[in-house]
Amino acid sequence: MRIALIGAGLTTVGAAEILIRRRAEVVIVEQDKERIEALVDTLDCGFIHGDGSKPAVLREVGPQHTDVLCCFTDNDQSNILASLVGRSLGFRRIFTKIDDAEFQPICIELGLTDLIIPHLQAARALADLAFGTLPEDFAEFFKCGSRLFSLIVREEEVGPVEDLSLPKRCAAICVYRHDEMLLPKAGFALKLKDEVVVLAHEDSLPELRERWAVPPPSPAAEPE
Structure with a gap:
C-alpha cells in the first residue's frame, strides 16, 4: 500500500x-x-x-x-x-x-x-473506554469490506428513507438532525439537510461518492 x-x-x-x-x-x-x-x-x-x-x-x-x-x-x-x-x-x-x-x-x-x-x-474514545464500549482495536468493527459513508439530504431526496435507492449492500443506519441522533426505520421521513450515515460495502463507495458529489458551479454568464 x-x-x-x-x-x-x-x-x-x-x-x-x-x-x-x-x-x-x-x-x-x-x-x-x-x-x-x-x-x-x-x-x-x-x-x-x-x-x-x-x-x-x-x-x-x-x-x-x-x-x-x-x-x-x-x-x-x-x-x-x-x-x-x-x-x-x-x-x-x-x-x-x-x-x-x-x-x-x-x-x-x-x-x-x-x-x-x-x-x-x-x-469520544476516552468516554467509550471509560464505559467499556470501545474494543481494543476499533477497526475490528469494520470487517469484510464494510465502511461508513455520510451524505447530506438534498431537496429531491426529502421523503421516506427507503426512497434514497441506495446501491446494493448499503443501509442507512443513523440520521443526524440538528443536535439529535435518529435511527431510521421503514417509513422514516428524511428532511432537507439531514446527515445520513450509511453502512456500505467498499465496492459501493464509488457509486455513493458519484451520486452525492457536489456538482461544479455553473460558469458565470459573460457580459454582452
Missing part, C-alpha cells in the same frame, strides 16, 4: 512511523525544507518539498499509484483545498483533518466524508 501524507506535524510523523512498521510505502509532502531535513534521517520514507494543496505538487505524488492521500497540515482550509484538488486528480481515497468542527458540515457537503477531527475523536 502507498500512502501520501501532506504536512509533517506530530500526527503525520506518528502515523508514518506506524505505517512504515506495517510495511506501507509512505511519502510525506512538506513546505518547510528544514522540517524535512530534520526527519529524513529518522523516517524511512519518501519526501516531497512543496505546497500539498497545489495541483503540480500532488501530481508529483502520483495519484494513480497512491492508495490513500492524507491531508494533515495544521491549517483546516489548506487541508480542505488539498483534499478537493486531490479528488480532482483522481486519488483513490482521501482523509481530511480538521481541528474546527464547524467545518464538518461544509466538508460533508463538499463530499469529503473521511474526516479526522482529533479532539472530538479523542474525547
Whole structure:
C-alpha cells in the first residue's frame, strides 16, 4: 500500500512511523525544507518539498499509484483545498483533518466524508473506554469490506428513507438532525439537510461518492 501524507506535524510523523512498521510505502509532502531535513534521517520514507494543496505538487505524488492521500497540515482550509484538488486528480481515497468542527458540515457537503477531527475523536474514545464500549482495536468493527459513508439530504431526496435507492449492500443506519441522533426505520421521513450515515460495502463507495458529489458551479454568464 502507498500512502501520501501532506504536512509533517506530530500526527503525520506518528502515523508514518506506524505505517512504515506495517510495511506501507509512505511519502510525506512538506513546505518547510528544514522540517524535512530534520526527519529524513529518522523516517524511512519518501519526501516531497512543496505546497500539498497545489495541483503540480500532488501530481508529483502520483495519484494513480497512491492508495490513500492524507491531508494533515495544521491549517483546516489548506487541508480542505488539498483534499478537493486531490479528488480532482483522481486519488483513490482521501482523509481530511480538521481541528474546527464547524467545518464538518461544509466538508460533508463538499463530499469529503473521511474526516479526522482529533479532539472530538479523542474525547469520544476516552468516554467509550471509560464505559467499556470501545474494543481494543476499533477497526475490528469494520470487517469484510464494510465502511461508513455520510451524505447530506438534498431537496429531491426529502421523503421516506427507503426512497434514497441506495446501491446494493448499503443501509442507512443513523440520521443526524440538528443536535439529535435518529435511527431510521421503514417509513422514516428524511428532511432537507439531514446527515445520513450509511453502512456500505467498499465496492459501493464509488457509486455513493458519484451520486452525492457536489456538482461544479455553473460558469458565470459573460457580459454582452
